[in-house]
Amino acid sequence: MQVIHWLQDNKRPVVMAVSLVLALAVGLILGFFLNAWAAEGEPEGGGQLTGVTVTPSNLSMKVGERASVRASAAGLSQDQMEDARIEWSLENNDPERVRIASGRDSWTVEVEAVNTAETTETDPVTLVATVTCQGGAERDTCAITVVPDQPAGLRITPEGDQELEPGETLQLRAEITPADQAEPVTWSSSDPDAAEVDRDTGLVTAGREPGRTKITARSQSGLTDSCEAAVRGIVLPENLIMRENENQRLIPEVYGAALEREDAAWTSSDERILKVDNGYLYPVSVGEAAVTAEIRAGGRLYTASCQVTVEANTADVITAAAGAGDPLRFDEIQRELERECRSVLGSSLDYVGGLWVNTRQGTLYYRYNSEGDTGAGVGTSENYYADPSASQMGLGDVAFVPKGDFSGTAVISYTGYARDGGSFQGTIEVEVEETEEIEYAASADKAVQFDPDDFNRVCRNRTGRDLSYVEFSHPDSGKGTLYYRYISPANPGSEVDPSKEYKRSGTPSLSDVYFVPEGGSGQVVISYTGYNVYGDSFRGRITIRISEASGRGDLNYSIAQGGRLNLDESDFNDLAKRITGYALDYVQFELPASSEGTLYYNYTGNGSYDSRVTEGRSYYRSSSPYLRRVTFVADRDFSGTAEIDFNAWDTKGNRFAGTVEVAVGRGGKGDIRYSVHQNGKVTLDDNDFNALCRELTGSTLDHVSFDPPPAAQGTLYYRYDNGDYDSKVTSSKCYYRSGSPYLDQVTFVPARNFSGVVSIPFTGRGTNGEDFSGQLEIGVDTGSDLIEYRVKPNSFVTFDDGDFDDLCQEMTGSRLRYVRFELPSSSKGTLYYGYDDGDYDSKVTESKSYYRGTDPYLDRVCFVPAEGVFGAVDLEFTGWSTDGGKFEGTVRITVEEPKGPSVITYATDGRPLSFYARDFQEACEDRGMGGLAYVRFDIPSSSVGRLYFQYQGAGESNTEIRMTTSYYPAKSPGISEITFVPKVGYQGTASISYTGWDTKGNEYRGRIQISVRPATASRYFWDMSSFEWAVPAVDLLYENGVVHGTGNGTYSPGQQITRGDYVLMLCQAFQLSGQGKAGFWDVPRDSYYAQAVMTAQALGITGGYPDGGFHPGSPVTRQDAAVFLMKAMQADGWSLGSGNEQMLSRFRDESSISDYARSAMAVMVEYGVLSGTADQTISPQKAITRAEMAVMLANALTL
Secondary structure, eight states: OOOOOOOOSSSHHHHHHHHHHHHHHHHHHHHHHHHHHHHHHSOTTOSSOOEEEEEOSEEEEETTOEEEEEEEEESOOHHHHHHSEEEEEEESOSSOOEEEEEOTTSSEEEEEEOOOOSSTTSOOEEEEEEEEETTEEEEEEEEEEEEOSSOOEEEEESOSOEEEOTTOEEEOEEEEESGGGOOOEEEEESOTTTEEEOTTTOEEEEOSSOEEEEEEEEETTSOEEEEEEEEOEEEOOSEEEEETTOOEEOOOEEESHHHHTSOOEEEESOTTTEEEETTEEEEOSSEEEEEEEEEEETTEEEEEEEEEEEEOOBOOOEEEEEOTTOOEEGGGTHHHHHHHHHHHHSSOEEEEEEEEEOTTTEEEEESOOBTTBOOEEOOTTOOEESSOOTTSOBGGGEEEEEOTTOOEEEEEEEEEEETTSOEEEEEEEEEEOOOOEEEEEEETTSOEEOOHHHHHHHHHHHHSSOEEEEEEOOOOTTTEEEEESOOBTTBOOEEOOTTSOEESSSSSBGGGEEEEEOSSSEEEEEEEEEEETTSOEEEEEEEEEEEOSSOEEEEEEEEETTOEEEOOHHHHHHHHHHHTSSOEEEEEEOOOOTTTEEEEESOOTTSOOSEEOOTTOOEESSSSSBGGGEEEEEOTTOOEEEEEEEEEEETTSOEEEEEEEEEEESSOEEEEEEEEETTOOEEOOHHHHHHHHHHHHSSOEEEEEEOOOOTTTEEEEESOBTTBOSEEOOTTOOEESSSSSBGGGEEEEEOTTOOEEEEEEEEEEETTSOEEEEEEEEEEEOOOOEEEEEEOTTOOEEOOHHHHHHHHHHHHSSOEEEEEEOOOOTTTEEEEESOBTTBOSEEOOTTOOEESSSSSBGGGEEEEEOTTOOEEEEEEEEEEETTSOEEEEEEEEEEOOOOOOOOEEEEESSSOEEOOHHHHHHHHHTTTSOOEEEEEEOOOOTTTEEEEESOOOTTSOOEEOOTTOOBBSSSSSBGGGEEEEEOTTOOEEEEEEEEEEETTSOEEEEEEEEEEOOOSSOSSOTTOTTOGGGHHHHHHHHHTTSOOOSBTTBOOTTSBOBHHHHHHHHHHHHTOOOOOSSOOTTSOTTSTTHHHHHHHHHTTSOOOOTTSOOOTTSBOBHHHHHHHHHHHHHHTTOOOOSOOGGGGGGSTTGGGSOHHHHHHHHHHHHTTSSOOOTTSOOOTTSBOBHHHHHHHHHHHHTO
């Protein structure tokens, strides 16, 4: 608001104020009437901009097209429309796709499409119309999409996904719109094995097996459409392997909508092996069974089968890693062993036995500390416990130590035993890191000096610390010698001592160690142990490549008189590698005689060059001046052999010498030879002619012309293809290396049934204009179309595509493309693809091609002989070469006759010996017929010993093996649970036969030989030296707690045994128990033998003397010992009979045997428990010694 100040000092301001008020009043009145007039003359709703509309709102344009877009405003009069301002603009137009051609500031605009979007994901261009009027603004848009000016699309008919029966055909068609822009279409299938499609016609042919593929049609301009084609049926994996305690589910692959709506019916071929329920597999026992799924749909039955193998419990492979020469301690993998036991058997691990590793890979030790303190070796018959007691060996104390020169995968086998029974087999794979090698090279007449820096580098890489010293192992005999301070053969110094430390800094110095080779060339490996400055050790090896003593080599070439030769650096490089073992670095030449020729650098065909080669200058393989640019140009008048001597150095600085010999001929002539099978063909290789041209003219080949051979021998064709050809070769036409007609498209085809040598003269010309000539000699022979392999029974052979490629080249002259096989009879064997010890990808089919260089690969085809097949099996095949040539051949596979099992050998010092299942498995596998299933043992002669199952010890209730019982390698009753107990006193070789069955059902006979050599010195008592005959018996009884010593490590073998001690030993030996009466008056109740005497009295073993006493301190006579022993055995359940007393008549003192003892003495003699003396006496009244008692009792316990 404006404030008006009134003045009081005169009248004029008042008059002005009144005038102002009057003027304002008049203005308000006029304004009212003017507004009313304006309202009467204006259209209804006008006066204010309320919106803008762009028509059309969306626009699709081809490149080059123009279109008009119009805008209109809402809320404005016609006059206001004329006064309003409109502006057109483009958004999202980078890069430019649309431009405004005209009318940028008018209500109608013309736009032009200039380019398509970079991708189909790009948003359309936005055309914006903005209208401004009386200070207000509104806008609207049009979305413009630019499409290419090409056919609109491609559509496959019939539309949608298709289904076919195996072998059925279906015609597909491709429709391009608009129709007036039709163009060629190519068809393809993503999986031709499922269904093939003709690339030109679109005819689909279903394969013989169910499957699904994508059929694609592609136009020349890139338009595509696809559909899926399913071949109806169901598919199961061909093979499946399961464990006994494992459940799995088979889920079939179903192809076809009608089949997918139906449920499969499942059956098993042998429910004793495997049961199936709705695809769920439940193993019952070890073996094989076929599982079949069936679906009935549309009136047809579709089936698929899977061969399921149920295997015995075998643990998964445990993997571990170890450094070269570093131990792997089992406490690092014990948890994994325990986990495998729970996984396979569902129980906790008790112990592990049967530990074994190939000694070439390393050694198993118990309580290994270092190389100087290795502890004890691990035996296959020893058990190592997961939770050991004081007397048991702990599993965590076992260690595997790799050999110092071994790297790769070491395999340790074992048998695990659960606490609640049951066993399983397993392996531990230890990846031993590759030892970092130190490499040297030398000629056979040169010593190699070791560099401490090389050893220090390895030490730092392995331990992170500097090297202190090294200890060496001797190289293999005959390879060479390590010397310290070697000077010459006449002054070699001293040989390196393996126990001595050769130091990086100090004396004896590592730098003074030399290796002096012996013999010829080859490779020498020397192992060593290094120690860093902290004392940490590592293992390593030195590899020395020895070349021939003469460090010379020659290179031979030939050229025409006056010709030239460009030296080939690869020839010099190959020579360097052959002599020194390393790549070439550079060469220095001695100049040839000027009368022979000249060496130039950068010589050109017109005779110009950069420089002449000079002596002493180096020419390099990989840098300037380049060896490959050195050229020898022969003098025009010289013929003969030009010799150019040179010295060369490899990349390691090794020097060698040689000579370039260039045969310079008076005329350029040479031969090229090929061979081909009768009725085959051979296509010429332009590289052969080019090489001859380079030799004879010094330049590359330009062209060749031929004198055709007689028609009776054969014909030269140009572009020959299975009987079709462009033309026959004529003598007037030239064939070029780099132009048409091409030399490498010339083919020689022998006349039908012709054999012999065809000579075809030819004349050639080099690019330098020099001519040469020669003979093309082609040997045509009947040849052999046979590829041969040998295979062991129960094994397989994998084909080598190189064998087929060689035959293809011999018979067609071209490389192999693919092969198809005629399948053998199933009684002979089976061809598999991707076979691996029972697993395979698929079976080979006759209609499938197997390729040399692409999938499916020929070198993954395997033949597995059928069981019981031996001798030759012939497989016919047809092959095609890369140029379409066809040939036929035979693969002959000779299946070797099986061998018998290897003899299993053991040795014992008289103690019980446990069998090891792995020995029986290896003996079975040596036959080459299959893995071991189970064995049955023959009963050995009782004169050598007995076989027990789960032997508990002498005097225990042990179970002898039965001939009709099967014993298994990986489950109970197990082979590893069998123990051979030698008869006490037996010495010699016990032979035990057995019958084995392999996993293929084959039966065979095997043999075990056990060398029994009883110990002559007791392991427990030092006073047995004069009683060697009793040592095995005494040690056996002591180990089983039957006898004890007499103190201070003595047994007192010659001491008489008392009646009290003898009865005590009988009760302990046979674990007798029983409650007697009050006992004998002369047996104190608190005596150590009192309970044993009461038990013997209660069991009727002894009745005592007439005086009511037992006389425990009295010695035992031999006849009383026999009586007591027989009654004790009868009380233990033995059925011994009454004995044949006629057997006593052979003893001279038979009459001195008391009547009450005759039966017992006869029984003991009959069973071999008691024997006489050398003078044919049995001494029944003689007191028995502790040694004699031990032998009698041990004989009885091991019956």
